[in-house]
Amino acid sequence: MKYLALAATTTLAATAAAADTPELVVYTYDSFVSDWGPGPQIEKAFEETCACDLKFVGNGDGAALLARLKLEGTRSDADLVLGLDTSLIAAAKETDLFTETAVTADYALPIDWTDNTFAPYDWGYFAFVHNTDLTPPANFKALGKSDLKIVIQDPRSSTPGLGLLMWVKDAYGAEATAIWEGLADNVVTVTKGWSEAYGLFLEGEADMVLSYTTSPAYHIIAEEDESKAAAIFDEGHYMQIEVVGRLAGSDQPELAEKFMHFMVSDAAQSILPTTNWMYPAVMPSGGLPQGFEALVKPENARLIDADKVPALRDEALAEWLGALSQ
């Protein structure tokens, strides 16, 4: 009995100590929290400054994250959501769950950032990645005419897939259907998510795969393999900007705001390039890690306004389905 009582007291003391430290809950996508993603390092760096307990909760991808938030509504435990992208911002705002932020920074983005609900923390260009022994086509039309084989992701189940859909729609508008019809015989297959597609490409199932211009950086830096490159298309490249936002229902509003400031600070920004393999939203004082200078940079960045995405998305999906289901 004595031992039990002792154990109970210790547990109580531990709980009391924990209660003094505020807990900040951040919902994010699964690859962010994984041991190989930025999560663990970001958590360590922020906890050194905040006297708090930062807790990441992983959930599929950006779309799954938003779905979970909608399911939970105002009851959500989350203080912040990290990992929505520009395609999801309109739908996220429609939930009325997010609140405004005062975060601003000297963003290193190719566009002006004016949104005052979400703060960008990293970004990248979608691009087709190929082996360097291949001479890539210069645009979607040339790709359609070539006999190169590509693997893409399904826009209904994957964020890069949706990005490609918006890329073609933004570049070609009413002509998008014709572009997809041209690409139909190049598409080896469509996968559920990015991992499957990239795996298929590495297996040699396709000449090119839809990924990011920053993907070769992983091979260069982590594997010292310079055989992968991203193809530059002259239509310009569609961007993915990943954002963090705080929830109105948070019980730690000040701490949440502090975390958003932290995400655009040097400490976080220097972690992201080699863990999330994306460009930092704010250039860290040390510059980009070695290896990033070898990456190709598109001259022309494309992005559809967040509030125009939902309407265009449905139209573009119908065109995509029509052209690829022939």
Next chain:
Amino acid sequence: MARRALSVSVKSGIGAAALVVALIVAALLAVVSRAEVGAGFLSSDWAAIRFTVWQAVLSALFSVVLAVPVARAFARRRFRGRAILVTLLGAPFILPVIVAVLGLLTVFGRSGWLNVVFEAVGLPPVSIYGLHGVVLAHVFFNLPLATRLLLQGWQTLPAERFRLAAQLRLTPWAMFRTLEWPLLRQVVPGVTALIFVICLTSFAVALTLGGGPKATTVELAIYQAFRFDFDLGRAALLSVTQLVLAGAAAVLALSIIPSISMGGGQDRPLRRWDALGGAQRVQDTVVITLAAAFLLLPLCAVVLRGMAGLAVMPPQVWAAAGLSLYVAIISVLVLLALALPMAGWIASGRTGGTEAIGLLGLSASPLMIGTGWFILINPLMNPADLALPVTALVNALMALPFCLRIMVPRLRDTLQDFGRLSVTLRLKGWPLWRWVILPRLAPQIGFAAGLTGALSVGDLGVITLFADQERATLPLQMYRLMGAYQMEAAAGAALLLLVMALGIFWVCDRGGRWHAEA
């Protein structure tokens, strides 16, 4: 038989079945409760339903038709390494989808082994992508299951029958007609229905090997409704469609199973005098070799790729493996608690239609069950705390139909053959299970437990909806490695997963039939 010869208590069986139904219906209702007015069926959904049913019908037919000669060959032959081969042939069924697909593509893909050989001998390359690719992959997954279930059927034929057939000098064809054909009539419908239902919920395999949105299945439409449109009403509607299709197939198939017994025997060791001839021997050898090549080559690809990855595999993978083992053990226990009483109830009924309830768990979309239970649990507690129990429960639900299919025929025979004797001896309740049922059912229980354990090791399922940083199972950790570009380490994790799944299967399966052959 005017009345049931044996009184296996049906109460707990009905209770287990009610629990299964309740778990699924509760999830469905939870999703519906949060639905707003949505789009209803879209025209693309009808195309998805047509494609789903068509590919599932083809996959089920091909799997079963091809499994008959393979199972027959294994039933007739005894050779060194046969037991290991039978276990290895079961591996495709328990592999995580992405591992199996990459394995298949190493052999059948654009730059796969097959095309390398074709190129060397001057043949044009073949493409795996299309409806034939979907069917090929589904046969790869399900041929082993069908073979094992049929093989089990063959084992229920008493050795005395073969002895008698040999004394009567029946030709192989006459043998087939009098002994094996009635057996097939009894086993094939259930197996076909089971595989049809498995293929009904296919998503990633169908999409990837189908070559694009032509190969959209109902499960993909459900995913789209949940994730892309957040239209819960349509998600629920599509889930119900899936349940109805599966239910209809199951009732149809299970109710045409003739209720005949192969008769009892004295469990003598089996000898097959009928298959000694040279032609028979050649035929069986060819069949076994072909099946082994088809099923084992992609597995070799998985092993070869994984060897290099084992060295670079980070330590977190081992922790995840431990967690997966734990989930597998819980899943097996939950499964046995559900399956044994349910099998008792089903086997003591006249027709098999009630077994359809078991198929509900398999035909319900994991995303629907996961989301439904997330909605139910979320107001009460943090869903992440329940991640492992929920995963184990859902795994058990998914494995339930396989296990019922494994147990019910044997249990039905046992009850018919030993029922009257047991009644005479006034055996019922626990002693009946202890002395009559369990010893006769041990191989089936071992097989079912092994299958469940192996399936839950490899299943990604609902864990993705619930897991947090600390609670990642092996398949989830493998996906995370892939998501972080670490394809080589992921291949190592896949190999570990394959070894673990096969290990669990081997232990349970051997445990169940330590005294029997096959």
